[in-house]
Amino acid sequence: MQGKDYKDALNELRLGSSFCEEMEKKLSGEIAEADEYTDEVTHVDVVPERRHKGLAIAAAAVLLIGGGGGGLLYHNRESFLGTPSNEDSTYYDDKTFAFPFGSADLHGMVFNYSLGNFMSHGNFMSHIPSVVTTEDVAEELISLFSITDFEKLDTVDPFAEGSGEIIDFHNDYYYASFHDNGIVEVTFIQDDVYSEFYRVPDDTFVKMRNIIFGSEGLTTLDKFGIKADLSGAQLHIENYDGPLTSSEAISLASYINYVQWNPRDTDELKDSSDTMTLDLESEGRKYEIIIGDNGRASVDADGTVSYYSFAAVEYENMKSIVDKGVQCPCPIEYSEDELWMVTAHSMERVGGSVYGSLSRGAILSEDEKKELFAALEGVEWKKMNNSNQIGYFTYDGIIIQIGDSCLHLWPDGNCILEVSSHAEAKFYRIEKDDYEAVRAIVTKRCTEFKDDDELADYLIDLILYEDNSDKFFMMKPSGQEAMLQYYTFETGEKELKQLLKDIEWTVDTSGVSYSSTIYPVFKNMMTGQIYITTDGIMVINSYDLCFRSKGSEKLIAHLKELKKSAAEKEKAEMEEKTDKAENSEISEADGE
Amino acid sequence: MNNDSTALYAFRKYGNTVLRAAFAISGSYAEAEDIVQDVFLSLHTKPRSFNDDEHLKAWLLRVTINKCKNLRRSFRFSRTCSLDELEHSKAICEISTEGRELREEIAALPKKYAEVIFLHYYEGYSIKEIADILEKNENTVGSLLRRGREKLRTELEREDGICREKIIKTL
Numbered sequence: 001m002q003g004k005d006y007k008d009a010l011n012e013l014r015l016g017s018s019f020c021e022e023m024e025k026k027l028s029g030e031i032a033e034a035d036e037y038t039d040e041v042t043h044v045d046v047v048p049e050r051r052h053k054g055l056a057i058a059a060a061a062v063l064l065i066g067g068g069g070g071g072l073l074y075h076n077r078e079s080f081l082g083t084p085s086n087e088d089s090t091y092y093d094d095k096t097f098a099f100p101f102g103s104a105d106l107h108g109m110v111f112n113y114s115l116g117n118f119m120s121h122g123n124f125m126s127h128i129p130s131v132v133t134t135e136d137v138a139e140e141l142i143s144l145f146s147i148t149d150f151e152k153l154d155t156v157d158p159f160a161e162g163s164g165e166i167i168d169f170h171n172d173y174y175y176a177s178f179h180d181n182g183i184v185e186v187t188f189i190q191d192d193v194y195s196e197f198y199r200v201p202d203d204t205f206v207k208m209r210n211i212i213f214g215s216e217g218l219t220t221l222d223k224f225g226i227k228a229d230l231s232g233a234q235l236h237i238e239n240y241d242g243p244l245t246s247s248e249a250i251s252l253a254s255y256i257n258y259v260q261w262n263p264r265d266t267d268e269l270k271d272s273s274d275t276m277t278l279d280l281e282s283e284g285r286k287y288e289i290i291i292g293d294n295g296r297a298s299v300d301a302d303g304t305v306s307y308y309s310f311a312a313v314e315y316e317n318m319k320s321i322v323d324k325g326v327q328c329p330c331p332i333e334y335s336e337d338e339l340w341m342v343t344a345h346s347m348e349r350v351g352g353s354v355y356g357s358l359s360r361g362a363i364l365s366e367d368e369k370k371e372l373f374a375a376l377e378g379v380e381w382k383k384m385n386n387s388n389q390i391g392y393f394t395y396d397g398i399i400i401q402i403g404d405s406c407l408h409l410w411p412d413g414n415c416i417l418e419v420s421s422h423a424e425a426k427f428y429r430i431e432k433d434d435y436e437a438v439r440a441i442v443t444k445r446c447t448e449f450k451d452d453d454e455l456a457d458y459l460i461d462l463i464l465y466e467d468n469s470d471k472f473f474m475m476k477p478s479g480q481e482a483m484l485q486y487y488t489f490e491t492g493e494k495e496l497k498q499l500l501k502d503i504e505w506t507v508d509t510s511g512v513s514y515s516s517t518i519y520p521v522f523k524n525m526m527t528g529q530i531y532i533t534t535d536g537i538m539v540i541n542s543y544d545l546c547f548r549s550k551g552s553e554k555l556i557a558h559l560k561e562l563k564k565s566a567a568e569k570e571k572a573e574m575e576e577k578t579d580k581a582e583n584s585e586i587s588e589a590d591g592e
Numbered sequence: 593m594n595n596d597s598t599a600l601y602a603f604r605k606y607g608n609t610v611l612r613a614a615f616a617i618s619g620s621y622a623e624a625e626d627i628v629q630d631v632f633l634s635l636h637t638k639p640r641s642f643n644d645d646e647h648l649k650a651w652l653l654r655v656t657i658n659k660c661k662n663l664r665r666s667f668r669f670s671r672t673c674s675l676d677e678l679e680h681s682k683a684i685c686e687i688s689t690e691g692r693e694l695r696e697e698i699a700a701l702p703k704k705y706a707e708v709i710f711l712h713y714y715e716g717y718s719i720k721e722i723a724d725i726l727e728k729n730e731n732t733v734g735s736l737l738r739r740g741r742e743k744l745r746t747e748l749e750r751e752d753g754i755c756r757e758k759i760i761k762t763l
Contacts, residue, residue: 005691005694006694006698006709006713006714007713007714008690008691009690009691009692009694009695009698010612010615010616010691010695010698010710010714011612012686012690012691012695013608013611013612013615013684013685013686013695014608014611014684014685014686015607015608015611015628015683015684015685016683016684016685019625019683019684020603020607023603023607023628023629023632024600024603024604026633026636027597027599027600027603027632027633027636028597028600132685170604172605189604189605485639
């Protein structure tokens with residue numbers, strides 16, 4: 001039996017996109033308690049110590065989204081693209097399109113629409129359902145792509161303008177994201193993770209969007225008996241009167257369509273302390289929609305007013321879509337007493353079309369601190385309500401660390417201030433010109449800074465910070481992917497820190513191979529981890545910095561011994577527990 | 593910052609494989625949906641390391657088979673794959689309905705044959721590999737495979753239409 005039909009019949013089943021989204025959310029979250037379903041599988045061998053592929057993938061994934069590991073992404077694309085191991089093997093051959101980055105079966109493909117910032121991986125307030133393409137849609141897409149020129153890019157401009165619309169799809173080989181500025185970002189996901197970039201003509205995105213999501217448009221409001229295009233609507237909020245932007249219209253239309261509105265008899269908007277108003281016209285009729293923070297709304301259609309209630313919590317979500325920010329002073333203060341550290345991240349071509357992530361850092365002198373602070377004070381800061389409009393993972397960001405305050409700034413103007421002693425981060429937005437001015441200063445300082453060892457010592461002190469305890473942690477090999485399983489050392493943090501600081505470190509931008517054993521140590525997960533490899537490399541993931549050393553044998557031997565004893569201790573404890581449990585069962589049986 | 597976990601990576605890579613295995617073995621769309629969730633959440637709650645993708649996949653299939661067995665022991669289990677069940681499923685979509693009749697036959701296959709048929713005809717495992725996975729004797733696996741194939745063939749012969757002819761040719 002060839003089994004082709006058997007296989008084909010099963011291949012026609014696929015997980016739905018909404019289910020996949022839900023699962024991905026669950027699997028991206030924190031690990032919950034082990035549940036009742038966990039089966040013990042004893043005869044499928046689990047290797048006790050893995051050689052860091054998981055960490056490499058994790059680091060690579062972070063690196064691709066602008067975080068880092070200092071490691072570079074490489075690997076022979078042909079080595080795995082040439083291997084026909086696709087789980088969902090090409091099923092509809094006639095609907096398969098050969099993109100320059102790899103073929104994809106476009107019939108039955110799941111396309112997602114999201115709004116984010118260029119090169120960010122966000123899905124901000126989008127409630128637009130994913131689309132599984134029909135045969136007709138696949139044919140239309142193939143017609144479009146057949147006449148589309150995919151220009152492979154050697155470099156990518158992180159400042160390329162776009163309104164933030166993204167359409168993406170993925171198969172077992174890669175994720176492809178089509179941005180509305182014509183950039184196509186392809187992230188290969190087999191064996192290793194890296195990106196390639198292409199440019200398509202300006203109108204391709206809109207044509208693609210119309211084919212997949214319908215030409216009627218994503219800005220159509222279809223609620224309250226109104227069917228109108230929100231892209232022409234005027235918005236009135238506390239600090240803004242003017243038109244909605246394209247991405248705001250898309251987000252708001254999808255969100256208003258998504259929210260449940262319940263008719264009410266009376267006007268209860270008067271009890272609201274904040275409102276947002278939308279004025280729009282459709283087919284000669286004028287509408288005014290007023291939404292209040294108390295979960296009440298009114299809709300005036302050519303003078304006929306109706307009232308609604310909705311879940312008040314949705315107001316903040318809708319408001320965040322159109323958040324314009326409030327002007328505020330520079331969120332950090334000048335401090336003579338604290339050391340200031342800055343880093344500048346850049347994405348650079350490593351070889352072929354493979355991009356890697358590089359960072360340089362610097363400790364600032366008093367004069368340099370003053371120069372940078374003056375630049376920051378000159379920036380027009382806007383405080384944002386929340387994170388919904390923030391692109392966390394944008395390339396080419398900079399970090400300014402002052403004491404326990406860490407200010408991240410990205411090329412799209414988004415900024416986050418994290419203070420390790422506070423649970424909540426604060427969000428800001430600045431003009432792109434201001435960002436470039438600040439980045440120019442930071443980049444110059446990083447280029448000129450030569451005392452790599454001082455920088456390394458600063459980071460060691462920052463991550464293994466002084467407190468009353470002498471306690472630290474080391475991630476277990478099996479915990480490196482989930483970042484949650486670790487050995488606890490009640491003493492020895494100071495000794496470890498001293499060993500680390502005794503070494504002469506130099507910044508390394510040549511890339512890290514994760515082929516050697518790795519020791520990830522930390523004191524508090526929030527303040528970062530230090531990864532040390534047996535090759536004498538120290539990676540500070542949170543700051544995307546990487547240091548190389550000579551003479552780290554003593555440190556490596558110390559870490560090796562620590563891990564070995566911790567593993568042995570844990571094993572002994574487990575055995576003791578098992579023995580106790582067995583003895584207890586025997587005692588109970590004897591008792592009976 | 594988010595780091596993709598093994599479970600997330602496994603779900604993205606082998607989610608559909610686990611779904612298809614779960615359906616083929618449990619014979620139920622609803623159960624398959626539950627099993628997919630259970631398998632990956634199990635891996636999420638108890639992360640573990642794997643040599644490579646093949647090792648990961650073998651582990652996922654093993655756990656899927658275990659979970660199908662457990663379900664069979666539960667009162668909920670019945671080997672049905674009604675269309676209603678599929679239409680009400682949020683988790684599973686049918687790319688085309690062409691193989692629907694055959695899927696009904698796959699679902700109706702007695703449980704003892706379902707595992708070996710899936711592992712052999714879908715995953716392409718040899719009898720020896722299946723014997724290792726299921727912890728059964730190779731001769732037993734060979735017999736199950738032969739009888740399962742005959743059973744499927746007999747059932748299909750009872751069916752009418754193009755589907756039957758098409759499938760029987762390959763048996």
